Amino acid sequence: MIGLLNPVLEHLMINFQATKQYICLEPLAAIIEIIGKLGLPGSQEHFSSIVHHVTEIALGAVNTTSPEPEFIIAYFDLLYHFLLHYSPNILFASTFRTVFQLLIACLEVRQKDVAKATFQLLLRVLSLTEDTVTQLVRELSSPLVLALLLALTDVTPRELLFRLTDVIYALICSQALPVESLHNKFVEAFQDSKLLTLQLPITENDKTTFLRLIFRLVPQKGKFKAMVVDFALICRFCMTSDALLAYDLS
Numbered sequence: 001m002i003g004l005l006n007p008v009l010e011h012l013m014i015n016f017q018a019t020k021q022y023i024c025l026e027p028l029a030a031i032i033e034i035i036g037k038l039g040l041p042g043s044q045e046h047f048s049s050i051v052h053h054v055t056e057i058a059l060g061a062v063n064t065t066s067p068e069p070e071f072i073i074a075y076f077d078l079l080y081h082f083l084l085h086y087s088p089n090i091l092f093a094s095t096f097r098t099v100f101q102l103l104i105a106c107l108e109v110r111q112k113d114v115a116k117a118t119f120q121l122l123l124r125v126l127s128l129t130e131d132t133v134t135q136l137v138r139e140l141s142s143p144l145v146l147a148l149l150l151a152l153t154d155v156t157p158r159e160l161l162f163r164l165t166d167v168i169y170a171l172i173c174s175q176a177l178p179v180e181s182l183h184n185k186f187v188e189a190f191q192d193s194k195l196l197t198l199q200l201p202i203t204e205n206d207k208t209t210f211l212r213l214i215f216r217l218v219p220q221k222g223k224f225k226a227m228v229v230d231f232a233l234i235c236r237f238c239m240t241s242d243a244l245l246a247y248d249l250s
Helices: 002-019 022-038 043-065 069-085 090-106 112-127 131-139 141-155 158-173 179-190 204-216 221-235 243-249
Strands: none
Touching: 002 022, 002 043, 022 043, 022 069, 043 069, 043 090, 069 090, 069 112, 090 112, 090 131, 090 141, 112 131, 112 158, 131 141, 141 158, 141 179, 141 221, 158 179, 158 204, 158 221, 179 204, 204 221, 204 243, 221 243
16 A cells, blocks of 8 residues: 555655645645554555655754744644654654754744644653653753743743643653652753743742642642643733642642
8 A cells, every 4th residue: 555655655755855845744644644543564664764854854944944833833743643653763763853852942932833733742752662762851851841831931822731731741751850850950940041031920939839749749630730720820920829829738
C-alpha cells in the first residue's frame, strides 16, 4: 500500500520543498495517520525518512522567513500524528533538539491555535519513553519550565489554561528529572528576569505554596489542574492569593 502512495508522497514533498507552503503538510499528516493506524510493515522507516526531510525544510523556513501561524500549526500536527504511531529513530533524532526548542519558543506565542498545536505535541513528546527524548527533556528542562510559567502567568489565552495544566502535569509525571531537581528548576524560573519584569501580584510565600502544591497534588489530577488554573488567575489579577489556601489545607 505504501508503494501505491509513493507518487503522491513524492509529489507532496517536491511541492513542499519548492514552496514551503503549509497546505502540503496537511495531506501528509492525514496519510501518516491512516497508515499509522494500519501498522503496515516498513512504514516506520518510510515515514521517519519523510518526517526527517520535512523537518529539515520546515526548520529552515522557520529560521529564515518567520512563517505564519498556519505553518507552525500544520507542521506540529504532522509531527503529532507521526509520534502518535511511530517512535523517533535515528533519522529524526538528529533534528529533535531543534524541534523541541521550537516547541518551547511557541509556548510564548499568544495565538490560540498555535497554543493548541503546541500543547498537543508537547503532551505527546512528554509521554515518550525513549532514552533520547528523556535525555533531551532533561537537558532543556530549564527553558521549558520558564516557558511554561510564562505561558501560565501571562501568555496563554485564559480559555486554554486547562490544556496548559495538562502539559505541566505531564512534565512532572514524566520522571525525566527527579522531583527535587524539577522543583529547583521551577524555583530558578521564578527568579528569571522574564518573569520578574511581569511584576506578578504574588509573594514569595505564594510561590512556595504553589510549588509545594504542584508536587503534592499529583495523585489528584483534577485538584492539581484546578489549583494551577487558580494560580494563573491570581497572577493575572483575577483572583487573590487566598484561593491557594483551600488547596493547602485540604
